[in-house]
Amino acid sequence: xxxxxxxxAGEAGVESDELEVVRRAAVDPNALAVLYxxxxxxxxxxxxxxxxxxxxxxxxxxxxxxxxAEALPRYRERGVxxxxxxxxxxxxxxxxxxxxxxxxxxxxxxxxAAAPDDVEAWVIDRExxxxxxxxxxxxxxxxxxxxxxxxxxGLSSREIAVVVGRNEAAVKKRLxxxxxxxxxxxxx
Amino acid sequence: xxxHIVPLYADLIDGMDADGQQLVxxxxxxxxxxxxxxxQAALPLVAPRAVGWKxxxxxxxxxxxxxxxxxxxxxxLALPLLQSLWSEDRGLQHVTQAGLxxxxxxxxxxxxxxxxxxxxxxxxxxxxxxxxxELPPTTAANDGPQLSAPIxxxxxxxxxxxxxxxxxxxxxxxxxxxxxxxRGATNARDIAFTLTIAELVRAPRGSGTVQAFRGPWVFNFxxxxxxxxxxxxxxxxxRPGVELTFTRIVVAPSATRFEYRVHLEGFTDRAGASxxxxxxxxxxxxxxxxxxxxxxxxxxxxxxxxxxxxxxxxLISIPxxxxxxPRQRCEVGRDGKxxxxxxDGLVLPLR
Numbered sequence: 249x250x251x252x253x254x255x256x257a258g259e260a261g262v263e264s265d266e267l268e269v270v271r272r273a274a275v276d277p278n279a280l281a282v283l284y285x286x287x288x289x290x291x292x293x294x295x296x297x298x299x300x301x302x303x304x305x306x307x308x309x310x311x312x313x314x315x316x317a318e319a320l321p322r323y324r325e326r327g328v329x330x331x332x333x334x335x336x337x338x339x340x341x342x343x344x345x346x347x348x349x350x351x352x353x354x355x356x357x358x359x360x361a362a363a364p365d366d367v368e369a370w371v372i373d374r375e376x377x378x379x380x381x382x383x384x385x386x387x388x389x390x391x392x393x394x395x396x397x398x399x400x401x402g403l404s405s406r407e408i409a410v411v412v413g414r415n416e417a418a419v420k421k422r423l424x425x426x427x428x429x430x431x432x433x434x435x436x
Numbered sequence: 437x438x439x440h441i442v443p444l445y446a447d448l449i450d451g452m453d454a455d456g457q458q459l460v461x462x463x464x465x466x467x468x469x470x471x472x473x474x475x476q477a478a479l480p481l482v483a484p485r486a487v488g489w490k491x492x493x494x495x496x497x498x499x500x501x502x503x504x505x506x507x508x509x510x511x512x513l514a515l516p517l518l519q520s521l522w523s524e525d526r527g528l529q530h531v532t533q534a535g536l537x538x539x540x541x542x543x544x545x546x547x548x549x550x551x552x553x554x555x556x557x558x559x560x561x562x563x564x565x566x567x568x569x570e571l572p573p574t575t576a577a578n579d580g581p582q583l584s585a586p587i588x589x590x591x592x593x594x595x596x597x598x599x600x601x602x603x604x605x606x607x608x609x610x611x612x613x614x615x616x617x618x619r620g621a622t623n624a625r626d627i628a629f630t631l632t633i634a635e636l637v638r639a640p641r642g643s644g645t646v647q648a649f650r651g652p653w654v655f656n657f658x659x660x661x662x663x664x665x666x667x668x669x670x671x672x673x674x675r676p677g678v679e680l681t682f683t684r685i686v687v688a689p690s691a692t693r694f695e696y697r698v699h700l701e702g703f704t705d706r707a708g709a710s711x712x713x714x715x716x717x718x719x720x721x722x723x724x725x726x727x728x729x730x731x732x733x734x735x736x737x738x739x740x741x742x743x744x745x746x747x748x749x750x751l752i753s754i755p756x757x758x759x760x761x762p763r764q765r766c767e768v769g770r771d772g773k774x775x776x777x778x779x780d781g782l783v784l785p786l787r
Binding site for chain 1: 444459463467469
């Protein structure tokens with residue numbers, strides 16, 4: 249509802265757009281729409297690697313945004329970046345979803361490419377995705393999650409650390425090592 | 437490695453050879469599949485309408501309310517729930533105190549779900565409808581806020597766009613107040629409305645699941661539309677590259693509608709422009725995203741009938757058509773021009 253959208257005096261400036269939008273989104277559908285547009289692609293992509301189909305991931309994405317909207321009035325910054333807070337909710341929803349559905353997500357289900365307007369590019373893209381899927385299949389679920397948070401959700405090591413409850417240095421080290429190992433396997 | 441993704445992974449590719457950089461590019465491609473268009477177009481679940489709700493009742497008050505509910509039944513409890521929501525809106529609080537809101541008291545039950553339309557109000561800026569909903573009891577994990585996307589039409593066939601809503605949380609018995617934009621005539625008259633609630637949804641709390649209850653619940657009623665004062669004066673305010681023009685201001689008892697357009701010069705690939713107004717740093721309201729040079733409207737839910745003029749600051753948000761990439765802070769658009777323009781110290785006549 250548009251009413252009662254109240255900013256404390258002096259905080260309505262342009263310096264911190266994200267926080268301003270987050271505060272407004274708790275009470276203002278337009279601001280909630282802005283947050284949705286900013287994060288929906290990242291949330292979908294993060295969930296897509298945990299779901300067996302695009303439709304399932306899209307449905308779960310919508311449920312996650314319902315939960316985010318419901319929880320927004322309780323968000324307090326306190327050193328927790330908003331993106332990390334949001335993806336913590338998405339991660340918990342994904343874990344709950346996996347418990348309920350017990351679905352095994354085949355990594356090669358993510359290798360579909362776009363319609364082949366350019367057949368040569370499509371073949372190369374498909375082969376690349378299949379190769380990456382094969383490499384990822386050899387990782388632990390923790391390692392895949394870190395990569396997903398980094399590459400799908402676009403989070404920094406600090407934000408990932410908040411999401412998974414570890415320290416930043418450990419996250420950074422593990423990400424680097426995982427990618428190094430993938431590189432060695434890829435070359436080997 | 438494509439140049440546009442280099443900044444995204446600077447911390448990972450620093451010191452990497454070409455093979456390592458290629459792997460990072462391949463991982464980026466793998467983890468960033470296309471997003472279904474249905475997600476890009478709409479807000480979740482109750483799309484295409486905007487969704488918003490507020491937490492108004494502390495948990496202890498709700499527990500106490502539920503205990504009373506068990507003793508005295510639903511009807512007596514729904515009233516304070518709704519009144520609490522209704523009074524959160526300063527404009528609606530004002531019209532209620534002025535005796536302009538009408539008690540409707542219409543009730544319909546379908547498959548054990550009862551909707552009780554209690555209150556309505558209409559003026560030349562907006563229409564507000566308040567109703568309570570009794571849903572079947574459920575588990576704590578499933579007991580989240582009630583949502584619905586009612587459609588309001590009138591006897592002339594007009595459909596009133598949603599302005600948003602407020603709802604209570606955490607109870608089989610909840611209340612909702614929905615507001616709708618009114619853009620028709622500004623003279624006082626009676627309007628025959630139909631409110632259709634096709635579906636009621638209970639959002640989950642924690643790890644629960646979304647529950648949907650199918651209707652439709654349909655209500656017919658007449659509300660007296662309060663008249664408005666219309667200020668037909670063109671006022672233009674400019675900043676480099678931006679021209680904000682107010683074309684009409686409709687001052688009604690519950691809210692004031694500002695009709696305006698934004699003209700942009702030299703901005704490219706922008707998603708549109710939206711207007712926010714502030715009074716002494718307090719947000720007065722914001723308009724939905726609007727295209728340049730198109731007549732738009734924003735509604736401030738404030739009782740301003742007694743005022744002669746309004747002193748406001750305006751913030752015009754002009755986002756890029758492509759959202760800011762993850763982990764980047766976008767201070768300006770891709771055309772190098774600002775994403776927000778502020779125009780302070782506007783004086784808008786209300787008479």
